Amino acid sequence: MRRVVSILLVLALLTGVLGVTSVAAAATTEFPRSQTLYTGGKQWGPPSNWNPFMTGNYATGTIGLCYETLFLYDPLTAKFTPWLASSGKWTNSTTYRLVLRSGLAWSDGKALTVDDVKFTIELGKKTTLNFSSLWSWLTSITKVNSTTLDFKFKTPLYQEWDNYLYNLPIVPQHIWSTKSLTDVATGANDKPVGSGAYLYNTYDQTKMVWEKNVNWWATKALKLSVAPKYVIDLVNTSNENSLGLVLQGQEDLNNNYLPGISTLLTGGYALHTYYPSAPYDIAANTAWLDINLQKKPMSDLAFRKALAYGINVADIVSRDYNNMVSAADPTGLLPMWNKYVDQAVVKKLGITYNPAKAKQVLAAAGYKDVNHDGFVENKDGTKIALKLIVPNGWSDWMAAAQMISKSAKAVGINIVASYPDFNGYLDARLKGTFDLAIDNQANVSNSPWTYYHFIFYDQLKDIPTTQGGNYGRYNNKTAFALVTQLDKTKTTDLAAMKAVISKLQTIQLTDLPMIPLWYNGMWAQMSTTYWTNWPSSVAGKNHDLPVTWNGYWNMTAILMLTQLKAVKQP
Known part of the structure; x- marks a missing residue:
């Protein structure tokens, strides 16, 4: 194992040096390094779509950074956190009442309302989407008032419904109602308008760039603010290159499986893992x-x-x-x-x-x-x-x-x-x-x-x-x-x-x-060169999920970004 690690380390450092060049150039010009979080581990090809209904294919951060869900779910505590919704409960065995927060807004400034929620879920009845099966047991959605919806079920599937509450992204009716049903299901959805903490900035063959939404509703409603101004998700080229970037502090969070990390934790590379000892990751x-x-x-x-x-x-x-x-x-x-x-x-x-x-x-x-x-x-x-x-x-x-x-x-x-x-x-x-x-x-x-x-x-x-x-x-x-x-x-x-x-x-x-x-x-190698206060199992630290994979931002990974602290550079 030691021989494998040493060989991998040499390759990582050699390929990492080459890979760092473009990253460093961007850091010193368009995206200030001290304000930018570099991530990697999900995309193995250039970003090509921002459609939250194309499960598994959308660009990293499409759901979580841009589009949001009604609740967050923390698998470590088995607790739901109201997010776009302020509350939700079963009023009887077949009716679920959802109350939406007041003061929600889309990134184009228009209000996010229960009409958007109703519209989004009813899209699954009009065309085949990844949640269309919901309509085999959901019979109707009724608007009770400006902040409240009642979901009426024929045969409630309680386990499945809870899963939808933190996985189903809400989209703006004023934009998506103008799309054809084919475009809704399979369109690229260029330059998405969402409600999340980040805005679409740009992308190219090597990266996806998100920029902080200074008008994010949660700043006022929940007193939350994401620390990085930019989140740049790098396209993976190889595990060796990813390891090199992490070891040199040019990639802040990598979610690939990188063999040898356990050996390198004590090597002076400013590395951090969720658990300080084996198995290191959740x-x-x-x-x-x-x-x-x-x-x-x-x-x-x-x-x-x-x-x-x-x-x-x-x-x-x-x-x-x-x-x-x-x-x-x-x-x-x-x-x-x-x-x-x-x-x-x-x-x-x-x-x-x-x-x-x-x-x-x-x-x-x-x-x-x-x-x-x-x-x-x-x-x-x-x-x-x-x-x-x-x-x-x-x-x-x-x-x-x-x-x-x-x-x-x-x-x-x-x-x-x-x-x-x-x-x-x-x-x-x-x-x-x-x-x-x-x-x-x-x-x-x-x-x-x-x-x-x-x-x-x-x-x-x-x-x-x-x-x-x-x-x-x-x-x-x-x-x-x-x-x-x-x-x-x-x-x-x-x-x-x-x-x-x-x-x-x-x-x-x-x-x-x-x-x-x-x-x-949940492979997570974190560098403490530019950012610290990463999620950790240690008592007194935040226990959010340090993962950028699809489906994990809405399982508390978004909260990780509100906990990060920039490291003062010499």
């Missing part, structure tokens, strides 16, 4: 093994159990990630959801690394090494030769795949790591042509419902187009019904939520439709 999502249940031997539960016993996750954590991640609980639920883990179920059904047990399970199920090549064959004597796919270039996953292959082979299961390009990986997963794949798409959220909705996604025939999850094609109507039951459970009824989740965990650990591996971090 857990963001669970990496797991997708298992194609339509193919043999993966369709055999005994084989899946043997595979689970045979994977040495601890080796991946220590050798691949240098303890920058931690091993996943057998349920795969993130650490912030520990209260939902039924420990009795885990104790009874949970599987952890045990190579001897893996061999026993294989033998008991009839898997034998017929030709004495060190690998078991199928029960009918045919050869087992499985491919574990991860995207080419994802170095940490590639190393993990090799380690899984090695530990599986040690118990007699022939698995070979394979590295298609990302489109090939995605195509194999969506079409169900893969054997095994590492995946991690269920991110931190307000509820474990999002996790179970993903791994027990019930629209099997629509997986190739909806990309809704369950790529292994697990088919269990009881599990599907329980996910729906969980969605219909009020988020305030913790006991009822736990009861449903316990049943889901029992099914999951009994059938093993996927195998949880480790928790990926």
